[in-house]
Amino acid sequence: MRLATSRDGSRDGRLLVIRRDGEAALDAGHVARSLQDALDRWEEVVPSLRALSATLDAGDVDGVPLDPAALAAPLPRAYEWVDGSAFLHHVRLVRRARGAEPPADLGDVPLLYQGGSGVLLGPTDDVPLPDPAMGLDFEGEVCCILGDVPAGARAAGSAPHVRLLCLANDLTFRNLVPAELARGFGFFQSKPATSFSPFALTPDELGPAWRDGRVHLPLTVRWNGRVVGTADAGAMHFSFFQLLEHAARTRAFTAGTILGSGTVSSEDPGAGWSCIAEARALEMIESGRAQTRFLAAGDTVEIEMRDGQGRDLFGRISQRVVAAGEGS
């Protein structure tokens, strides 16, 4: 089952069920007024949502043609956005390029940070760039949307906590990162609002590509129309279940918490990169000088994932960078 959120002027938008071909949608607001509402009452509403989805796929109803520009993030505001950094190649590469050591326990203890979650961008929303000197970068990621997770939850047995999967563009102001991390309190200004894919999928939609708490499919990232990354999202060192166990060690999470993989990253040079920082890090290491520039006003970024049959699973994140005066 694939779900989405249409903008209807409300803060949480309206819940849609998406047809298998991604071309049409059925309003599900009578079952749950928003995706958050559905997540709050998941066991109760899932049978009705699945029935709507089956009706739509069977052609028993037409649905309405889907307009990607009318979609918000699946959760336009979420209670938590917890982002991991589970692709160790990315951590090693980016830290090496800025002369910082990766933590000694990098392979044993997951890295997670708490992101801002009150304002999340939709898949076709413009990305505001207050100042090109901030070094705006994209980051292609895979995310879980969780149900209620008790404190002390373990990786083993946590599969039922994963209600939905989606993609994210975890935008980052690279040039604000070193100073913020040096101050010890983690990212803040360096992480503007994150963008999410049009659709959120129940894990069964991925078939065998969802296993071991990982999505075993390549993530396609395009910058100004050119494919720059096709890295395998299944190469996560820590699975989503392990990230969840780490996150839940000392507290519980409410339904609708979004848990991210961190930048999808591959040691295979042929797979390219899912963020500019990696391209620059490789250049730094090879030639001592980063040459690839960061995002500029007018640039476009597209992120999508297709299954083995070429089916577009999550819909496409397709954003344009726009100049935004600081303080305007």
Add this chain to the structure above:
Amino acid sequence: MRLATSRDGSRDGRLLVIRRDGEAALDAGHVARSLQDALDRWEEVVPSLRALSATLDAGDVDGVPLDPAALAAPLPRAYEWVDGSAFLHHVRLVRRARGAEPPADLGDVPLLYQGGSGVLLGPTDDVPLPDPAMGLDFEGEVCCILGDVPAGARAAGSAPHVRLLCLANDLTFRNLVPAELARGFGFFQSKPATSFSPFALTPDELGPAWRDGRVHLPLTVRWNGRVVGTADAGAMHFSFFQLLEHAARTRAFTAGTILGSGTVSSEDPGAGWSCIAEARALEMIESGRAQTRFLAAGDTVEIEMRDGQGRDLFGRISQRVVAAGEGS
């Protein structure tokens, strides 16, 4: 006007208006079903809520006797919990004791971290302690609950963004902090769910004690019944308005975001301390050895603030620490 949230089995609880003496409440669920709902439609609902408050204070209705144990946090789940560290004395003392340097720009750039906000504790909720070796500590703080804040908001003119004020007990596992901060991604496991005061107040309730984006009143902290802190919350180096400007530099915030002051802290030794870490830091500096222990199962922590006339403004955070097996 003072607002609170009663537990009614729902995720967000039910909105109450509190009588001036704090002894009775009036259900406001017909105006807004929850505090979040009220914050979402603030301009629209405030006149009705103020009318209910006036009716209750005038004795035109009796209200129902207030049971503090029936109260949840004003926002049992919030979209963001952004916590500052605006009392520089606290930062200097705690870092000095653990041999870490405060940032060189400590007095110029606010320290803020993104806290977990999906599960927040009520004022009388037990505090789970999975392992005494984690070094559980309390932190008495003052908080704002914000309305919608646009990206790029400035300190000047931001007073209207402050909808409500409340208190917090920002619980911290001190012994998990050094390793987490060393890894660069900020606090995560070291910050379990934060607890909040019974009441959230519109700023006018504080009269002249609310000025310059600060609450100019002492915060009283008791540990096992003994007053350990009476520091002036007005001694914030950065005002809430300055914290807000820093937070909003690269993104917007949705209504219901909670913005914290950080541990209220005073250079005056007679004012004591609002967290155990400060007591231990002073001992370390004076004698080379921290002697005051962290929280243990059975301990109680109380946090409250009274005005010049002795009126209890926010109600009392009154919590007991209970053993909780890790993974249980």
